Amino acid sequence: MLGKSTMLESKGADAILLIAAVLPDLDIKYMIKICKLLGLAALVEVHDEREMDRVLEIDGIELVGINNRNLGTFKVDISNTKKLLEGERGQRILQKGITVVGESGLFTPVDIAYVQEAGVKAVLVGESIVKQKDPTSGITQLFGKDISL
Numbered sequence: 001m002l003g004k005s006t007m008l009e010s011k012g013a014d015a016i017l018l019i020a021a022v023l024p025d026l027d028i029k030y031m032i033k034i035c036k037l038l039g040l041a042a043l044v045e046v047h048d049e050r051e052m053d054r055v056l057e058i059d060g061i062e063l064v065g066i067n068n069r070n071l072g073t074f075k076v077d078i079s080n081t082k083k084l085l086e087g088e089r090g091q092r093i094l095q096k097g098i099t100v101v102g103e104s105g106l107f108t109p110v111d112i113a114y115v116q117e118a119g120v121k122a123v124l125v126g127e128s129i130v131k132q133k134d135p136t137s138g139i140t141q142l143f144g145k146d147i148s149l
């Protein structure tokens with residue numbers, strides 16, 4: 001097996017995405033452990049209540065991403081984030097000290113405020129930034145202010 005520094009130096013990755021929809025619990029548990037050994041952050045992605053409940057039973061998860069895009073139908077609905085953070089689930093996430101990432105379908109400062117209000121502390125954004133000629137101004141537009149420092 002490659003040593004920690006060899007792995008990180010050879011590929012340069014800081015984090016990996018673990019998609020709960022395609023990974024059994026056992027695989028997620030195993031990969032979380034490997035990530036800790038390698039010093040990689042693991043973002044565990046869920047898109048419905050069932051996946052969220054599975055993930056909340058697994059120890060050692062620090063980052064959970066809520067995908068607003070259903071990977072089966074590709075439909076995007078940002079109220080999915082709010083739905084998955086409501087009530088008891090939201091409480092458990094807070095208790096466990098999990099940082100929630102809002103993923104997909106975020107285009108405007110209103111969208112950002114909506115997911116932030118729901119409990120999200122970070123966002124994963126693709127389309128609304130990569131389709132801009134200038135990514136910096138795309139980010140400024142998305143957040144309604146310059147966040148580069």
Ligand SMILES: O=P(O)(O)OC[C@@H](O)[C@@H](O)c1c[nH]c2ccccc12
Binds near residue numbers: 045067106125126127
């Ligand atoms: O382009 P959007 O709507 O901003 O979405 C970005 C990101 O959330 C999305 O690319 C993504 C999140 N998880 C995924 C898993 C597979 C493929 C794609 C994704």
